[in-house]
């Protein structure tokens with residue numbers, strides 16, 4: 324005789340809401356039922372291991388049977404099953420019931436947010452079914468039970484014969500959910516949500532070549548992330564990487580296989596692909612990680628599990644601490660989720676630092692591909708900024724073909740050097756010829772060669788490393804140690820120009836250049852060049868200025884300081900000539916030309932018409948001063 328039971332009042336409300344859920348949410352019903360079946364198998368496996376009188380079962384599996392004729396979808400397992408009382412307890416009440424949020428969700432009459440916020444579990448079946456039949460036999464009993472409900476206020480329980488322990492959930496599909504009786508549709512849903520379920524899922528009704536009528540093993544991907552690290556072969560990694568990334572056959576550059584028990588239980592494998600599609604102009608990497616809770620996929624392409632600057636990684640994260648069925652938004656707000664993200668980020672950065680230390684060649688390869696993405700983290704991740712700084716790599720003017728880290732730079736710093744110097748440019752040889760570099764090369768100081776203007780922004784965000792400030796060689800703030808004493812060249816250096824003459828020259832330069840410079844002054848930092856341009860403290864370097872200028876037509880480069888070398892033969896000669904007022908215009912022209920030369924050498928473009936006309940005048944004068952007489 325069938326017994327009738329009333330649902331707890333909240334469940335009746337919940338069922339009404341679920342039946343109104345949006346079409347695209349319905350797939351989660353299959354996921355929930357498969358996940359319950361998988362849990363029941365897990366429980367059985369554990370019991371058979373622990374209790375002598377529970378026979379071992381080596382054929383634990385989930386069988387999903389869509390039946391278009393009968394308009395049903397059945398999810399069956401040979402797990403623990405349920406007794407009569409289990410049925411009343413488990414499928415008649417609800418764990419969240421009575422909690423404030425749950426009641427509010429029910430009152431709000433919004434099925435989607437409810438599905439999002441709470442694990443709707445078994446009751447999700449009513450998103451697809453007009454009535455549900457659960458046939459079950461507990462591993463502890465001989466007979467079985469049938470639970471049926473049309474999703475209204477009550478359910479019925481009746482005794483039945485079941486040959487084996489386990490549960491079959493039969494969904495009598497609603498008219499608008501008939502597609503769930505189509506094996507192809509169900510296969511898609513199972514592959515999408517349940518490929519990582521740790522028990523075999525067989526789909527009755529489709530063969531491996533898509534022919535109807537046979538049984539297909541749907542989740543053929545072994546859960547290698549739960550295996551001990553050492554037992555996963557490179558080939559398995561390759562396959563798993565191919566599965567996750569779609570880059571079938573490619574080898575990941577490196578992987579990170581994690582198994583943590585604290586502060587959270589996390590099992591994870593992450594892969595770095597061999598190439599960065601963003602460098603090939605293929606747009607931003609939009610994929611994310613697969614997130615599983617107890618091997619059940621909670622969310623694929625979860626792009627919030629790692630910070631943006633690690634967006635290139637593929638992988639899967641499995642944690643038993645996560646709530647299984649919550650919406651994207653609710654999940655991301657979950658404290659466990661945030662903790663996972665934090666732990667994962669830290670582990671990835673440590674993995675990279677080990678890679679840099681132990682496999683420098685692979686690290687270099689990695690950095691060439693993903694360095695540009697990684698360095699975004701300096702600006703966006705305050706917490707890990709110092710760790711990311713350690714991972715940055717730069718070319719230097721001493722070793723332009725190698726990439727070295729800031730640590731190595733600091734270790735190679737000269738005595739008395741207090742700052743880390745950098746210069747923008749691609750070609751180390753051309754950069755070294757710039758007048759601004761003279762003072763640095765004369766002192767044997769190494770300089771970071773920033774090949775990309777963004778690097779300068781990265782360094783200015785960091786501001787300092789190991790207590791040493793980053794300073795552009797073009798900056799007036801550059802603090803240079805004294806020239807090496809033993810340098811013979813010091814004694815050979817020519818005398819500076821007479822102070823009075825030099826002042827006159829600087830005065831004429833100031834007149835000529837008007838307000839185009841911030842200041843014009845002498846310097847003793849130059850050796851071979853007559854002058855150089857430096858940026859006042861904290862100013863933008865010329866490289867960065869040209870980038871900004873290219874992007875913004877209204878950008879006005881800030882004024883710079885023209886520093887003049889009083890020992891240079893030209894400057895000394897001009898100082899001598901300055902006593903005669905008639906030479907004033909010539910000296911001013913020289914000032915303009917020197918300024919334009921300095922601009923050119925620092926990558927800026929002065930007015931070409933004026934520059935060419937002036938150079939022609941100089942040549943005409945110089946040619947006029949020459950004699951055609953052959954002596």
Ligand SMILES: Nc1ncnc2c1ncn2[C@@H]1O[C@H](COP(=O)(O)OP(=O)(O)OP(=O)(O)O)[C@@H](O)[C@H]1O
Nearest residue numbers: 359360363404405413414442443444445446490647
């Ligand atoms: N296939 C099954 N075999 C055995 N027991 C089951 C099965 N499906 C459901 N149950 C029992 O019913 C209970 C309620 O299931 P339901 O899916 O509503 O919630 P849950 O699985 O406990 O939570 P959640 O789905 O949020 O993780 C389960 O805890 C389990 O005891």
